[in-house]
Amino acid sequence: MAGTGTTHLRSGDRVLSVEDLVVEFPAGRGRRVHAVSGISFDLLDGETLGILGESGCGKSSAGRAVMQLPPPTAGSVRLNGAELTGLAPAALRERRKEMQMILQNPVAALNPRRKVADLVAEGPSVRGRRPERPRIEAALEAVGLDPATVWDRRPHELSGGQCQRVCIARALMLDPRVLILDEPVSSLDVSVQAQILNLLEDTGKRLGLSMVFIAHDLAVVKNVSDRIMVMYLGKVCEVIPSAALAGSALHPYTRLLLASVPEAPQGDAEPGAAELPSPLDPPSGCRFRTRCPLATDLCAKEEPKLRQTADGHHVACHHAR
Template sequence: MSCSKLPQLRDREDIVLRVENLLVTFEVGDKQIQAVSEVSFDVARGETLGLVGESGCGKSTVGRAIMQLPPPVGGRVLFDDQDLTELKGEQLRQTRTGLQMIFQDPISSLNPRRKVKEIIAEGLQIWKHADQAARVDEVMEAVGLDPETAGDRRPHQFSGGQCQRICIARSLALDPQVLICDEPVSALDVSVQAQILNLLEDMKQRYQLTMIFVAHNLAVVKNISDRVAVMYLGKLCEIGETNAVYSRPSHPYTRALLASIPEIDSRHDNAGGSIPLLQGELPSPASPPSGCRFRTRCPKASAICAEQEPLMRAVNAGAKDSDHFVACHFPIEPDENLTDPPSDSPEP
């Protein structure tokens, strides 16, 4: 589908992380699959960027590629002006302490044979930090865990929400600049999700963190993110400030995702409304459609969508300092309805 790269990444002095034309491939049998293709974005210091899309779109792979787990096969990842893709061995290990990751499944990401204090202190021990015990106690208390009662217990003795608190404490122990959250609440009960989201917001303010928040729940992303980037089948299709993307989505895929958010109030029910929900299955990344990858499910698709891949362009090209970009041949106007049936779209 959509993006190549942003026509111009933001020219700001406070950019702490910059991803340029990221390319990640996997070998499946005799085929090479592009899980992430030419994805570009940047994150300013103290900002939270939400990365959203359907399952299988490549958003978690982007987070792991930033951490060089595994390293991307193309593109650059600039962290404080250092290209992580060019660093090797000890130099990469030292630089990467400034980035930490919270994984989706909190229980399986913790060593079941180690005590909580040992899990949190592992990074401190590797790098031989002073006052390790005091630092462990500090981050445990910060995330709402009592060091005295929880420190000597093992992960299986905690609930999913408590295990995620342990994961957050572990990620904070080395005082990182950037925290990558890979769907940190999707495996938790709804009643616990709000607690963890509030905790992440508190930790962001307390430790001056920059965050990338990966999720498929758009309602969650809206409440925690300063900007939102929407992915589809390995590519970026829209990126902009949260309020702009949610109130004025320009890509048909973004609008369809927003329309799929459940509403309790029946007055806002989309059934029979002006925005059709997505139809059909996500195409295989092993054989993506030509041109725009979203065209096989898009109500606005036409012949050019099969022939040319749309490039990222500013939504308000004439506006000063426009920070809202979309990759679509026919971006949606603010008052446009999508009730018409799809035009004749070429086969994938």
């Protein structure tokens, strides 16, 4: 918490603590994709943190790096106080059961050859202790599936919403403390999205789970999160309580996202519609400056640091009002 990029981290007991996370990928000819560039965030017990941003901002790369899939290029990831980065494979495998990930495409996340009962039992089974049938049935019932109906079915015989429920049941079989949810409803029909979101919210409250909810849909993130971290091109723009988002957002990029929702007009800030810069060669200084109506020479020369503007509200902008 001493660094300028970590001033928004809270003291006290944190289930998850991520500091100065960097994710880069080789892109050939000596170039590198700067997917995530030194972000920090934390998660308290029972809290849901939303990570919001458009495609290409690095939010999914950050979620996977927290899971060590693959490990980050640099930075620290602590789960219940234990450092995950750099752990030997066997030790990492043991700790990873405390933190499970729900992926965007539930059908692709399930082995098409396996039956639902085997899929749900997969986590404990690979650790040498296949659960008894009553426990599998209880997990299916907890996510709104009838065990008698889906027990012997395979993924292609289920709807997308049913497959996502199977994925959630499978994750819960390991009794995790943290769920990383990477666009968990974006591939589902609108009519099914609300069902899955309600299920996740109810399950989180019932089991006392802490969750990181990654999405590009502002309305979804706002409804399920306690706090929201807005990302743009690998950087954190703003960290704000969800309840304050509509009326108190300060960063021009956050205001751009809000302006895309007709019900939430945000004053006179109208960020430009320029094309998203490439993560191969991000702009100097503030990475949003090429699309920002408030940009000045200072924005090109100096990267803004997160600074506190209100209790629980931090923004990285030289001209935030």
